[in-house]
Amino acid sequence: MESNTGSGNRPKIMVTNDDGIDAPGLRALVAVLVSTNKYQVVVCAPDSEKSAVSHGITWRNPLSVKRVEISGATAFAISGTPADCTSLGTSKALFPLVPDLLEEPVPNVMFPCTYQSNATMFLVKSNVIYSGTVAGAREAFFNGVPAVSMSYDWIGGRSNINDFTLAAEACLPIISAILAEIKNKSYPLGCFLNIDLPTNVPNHKGYKLTRQGKSIVRMGWTQVTSGAQGGKMLSTMTMEMNSSACTDSDALSIPQEHLLFKREVRGGQVEDGDTDYSSLREGYITVTPLGALSPAEIDCQAYFKEWLPGVAERPSSSAL
Known part of the structure; x- marks a missing residue:
């Protein structure tokens, strides 16, 4: 080539x-x-x-x-x-x-x-x-x-x-x-x-x-009755914030026995x-x-430096 x-x-x-x-x-x-x-x-x-x-x-x-x-x-x-x-x-x-x-x-x-x-x-x-x-x-x-x-x-x-x-x-x-x-x-x-x-x-x-x-927005999951695009990501050619492309009316047919969950934002800190x-x-x-x-x-490094030497001296979880 x-x-x-x-x-x-x-x-x-x-x-x-x-x-x-x-x-x-x-x-x-x-x-x-x-x-x-x-x-x-x-x-x-x-x-x-x-x-x-x-x-x-x-x-x-x-x-x-x-x-x-x-x-x-x-x-x-x-x-x-x-x-x-x-x-x-x-x-x-x-x-x-x-x-x-x-x-x-x-x-x-x-x-x-x-x-x-x-x-x-x-x-x-x-x-x-x-x-x-x-x-x-x-x-x-x-x-x-x-x-x-x-x-x-x-x-x-x-x-x-x-x-x-x-x-x-x-x-x-x-x-x-x-x-x-x-x-x-x-x-x-x-x-x-x-x-x-x-x-x-x-x-x-x-x-x-x-x-x-280190800012983070916390996410969770919510159960839905149908999933837009069958859960597949949309292409960037059609993606928009708050896009109507993500509505249940556009959902693919999903067998009733399948459970569907979607991510949702639940607050966070900046x-x-x-x-x-x-x-x-x-x-x-x-x-x-x-x-x-x-x-x-x-x-965290400092904590575990102090913590690790004493691990062997502690009872195992099976003994608690």
């Missing part, structure tokens, strides 16, 4: 996502990257919606790979997860090269009737755990490839399809700067970046280095300060370095 015609020594960027290869966010980012004529662009993305699959991988079954036409790029749709796409795309098994940078252009669809970024609503701290977007970047990090996960904070009624292009353009300086550091061999290899772009991206307040927030969530709400493009794993809080 040949890379882009006339590519020369241009940096190689691989693009993936968790919304699927037809998602407008991915297509907008690829178009913006190609339009600069500065990069070799390859795409290795899921063939369908794979939001909120976390770092799941396909282990037992082979992956189906299909060539997809995307102008200016070499693109493949993969039957696996975002982490699968990244692993395959950086392995040299599919492409004859290892990318210099992996990009994740995704406005995440976390649960039915929501369309959001990696820093907003639901589980702000845990969101990076659920996110297939972040998992794709993390997988690249595991394989020694610099990676950036990017999300636009879509809000139904305020956002429009052109905002994806504006969001991609707003990230070009960061992409260019990262590639320059990689070329100079000065880019840090101990982390990867998660970037969130505010809803009003044309009037953003600039880039802001933030830390991963952490203020210099966090990704708060800064995004203020209109900044947040840039948050992430590691492979989240370490335990210092006070």
